[in-house]
Amino acid sequence: MAAELLFAPYKPKNLEPKNAIGAKWLRLLDRLALGDTVSGKRVAVKMHLGGGTGFTTIHPLFARQLVEKLKAAGAKEVFVTDAFYAVRDAVARGYTQEVLGCPIVADTGTADRYFYTHKIDPPFRTLSEVQLAGEIMDADVLVDFAHVKGHGACGFGGASKNLSMGCVTDATRSALHRLEGGLEWEEKRCDRCGVCIEHCAQHAIKFNKENRWEVFYHNCKFCQHCVLICPQKAIRMVGGGYKDFQEGMARTTAKILEKFGPANTIFLNLLMNVTVYCDCWGMTTPALVPDIGILAGRDIAAIEQATLDLVRTEDLIPGSLPASWTLGHRGHLFEKIHGKDPHAIIDALERLGYGSRAYTLAEVE
Ligand code: SF4
Numbered sequence: 001m002a003a004e005l006l007f008a009p010y011k012p013k014n015l016e017p018k019n020a021i022g023a024k025w026l027r028l029l030d031r032l033a034l035g036d037t038v039s040g041k042r043v044a045v046k047m048h049l050g051g052g053t054g055f056t057t058i059h060p061l062f063a064r065q066l067v068e069k070l071k072a073a074g075a076k077e078v079f080v081t082d083a084f085y086a087v088r089d090a091v092a093r094g095y096t097q098e099v100l101g102c103p104i105v106a107d108t109g110t111a112d113r114y115f116y117t118h119k120i121d122p123p124f125r126t127l128s129e130v131q132l133a134g135e136i137m138d139a140d141v142l143v144d145f146a147h148v149k150g151h152g153a154c155g156f157g158g159a160s161k162n163l164s165m166g167c168v169t170d171a172t173r174s175a176l177h178r179l180e181g182g183l184e185w186e187e188k189r190c191d192r193c194g195v196c197i198e199h200c201a202q203h204a205i206k207f208n209k210e211n212r213w214e215v216f217y218h219n220c221k222f223c224q225h226c227v228l229i230c231p232q233k234a235i236r237m238v239g240g241g242y243k244d245f246q247e248g249m250a251r252t253t254a255k256i257l258e259k260f261g262p263a264n265t266i267f268l269n270l271l272m273n274v275t276v277y278c279d280c281w282g283m284t285t286p287a288l289v290p291d292i293g294i295l296a297g298r299d300i301a302a303i304e305q306a307t308l309d310l311v312r313t314e315d316l317i318p319g320s321l322p323a324s325w326t327l328g329h330r331g332h333l334f335e336k337i338h339g340k341d342p343h344a345i346i347d348a349l350e351r352l353g354y355g356s357r358a359y360t361l362a363e364v365e
């Protein structure tokens with residue numbers, strides 16, 4: 001059965017405050033019947049608080065209004081949470097306890113040492129366990145409040161990435177990134193001619209300090225030009241690359257959702273300031289498409305699918321990407337930009353039994 005998602009469109013039907021997104025956001029929260037889920041409970045609101053000079057993460061106003069609604073719905077305790085390094089300097093981007101109306105907590109503790117270890121059984125490639133954030137796993141209810149954006153390593157960041165990469169220790173984040181695998185270099189064949197570096201349009205290849213060949217997978221589009229152009233046949237494609245990374249993220253998401261169950265999880269995807277890269281880059285760049293609105297629901301696969309459907313190639317804003325960038329011809333806008341099919345994570349979530357991509361949209365006026 002198709003999951004019903006609520007959708008508050010950014011575009012107002014006229015220029016009155018009651019029809020602007022801030023007011024629609026409050027009506028959307030009212031329609032979620034939060035009391036049934038949070039009354040008497042301890043609620044973790046997982047956000048990405050960004051870094052550096054980025055200022056297009058979720059605006060603190062939306063977070064404050066959410067916290068107020070959760071409290072009014074009877075939550076025993078509410079806290080906003082993110083990775084320890086993002087919480088450390090969140091104040092620089094306007095996220096404070098005074099503004100949000102609740103504590104802001106480092107999800108694995110200030111030293112990244114508070115976690116629960118969960119086995120991935122059977123292991124997925126090199127991923128045999130994940131360290132899940134202690135502060136989040138101790139909560140009764142999880143609100144996954146995600147800023148939607150592009151992502152160089154997996155196509156896009158939404159609800160699943162907000163959990164799998166944001167509710168774990170640094171060690172698990174690295175283990176997930178290692179799944180990207182991808183290209184293998186055979187040192188004894190390579191004469192360091194540099195042809196691959198010259199022909200990589202993504203500037204993803206370099207020789208490191210030890211003079212060893214290295215790929216920056218965030219930028220790599222797996223186009224395999226380097227494989228084809230290498231005169232020595234020193235490079236080859238291995239493993240599943242970004243799809244294994246997405247599968248690892250889906251399995252980590254599943255472990256988190258297993259704890260809470262559908263009755264204690266709310267997904268909120270904010271499609272505003274949809275930038276090319278993740279908030280962790282610590283910068284703000286032009287939005288790729290006009291602001292779209294906010295989605296809410298209880299099914300992670302459905303909300304991710306609706307998110308991708310709303311970010312459309314035909315809406316790409318001219319000049320939002322550097323002039324030197326060329327768009328691919330295949331798939332979703334995020335795939336044309338990053339070379340990675342963003343639907344792979346939805347495939348994995350569905351296969352693992354966490355939701356279904358079928359949805360209907362109920363518009364919040
Ligand atoms: S093109 Fe091949 S031989 Fe030349 S530097 Fe790259 S990997 Fe080495």
Ligand code: SF4
Binds near residue numbers: 227
């Ligand atoms: S596969 Fe393409 S993008 Fe990736 S390193 Fe090789 S040439 Fe660069």
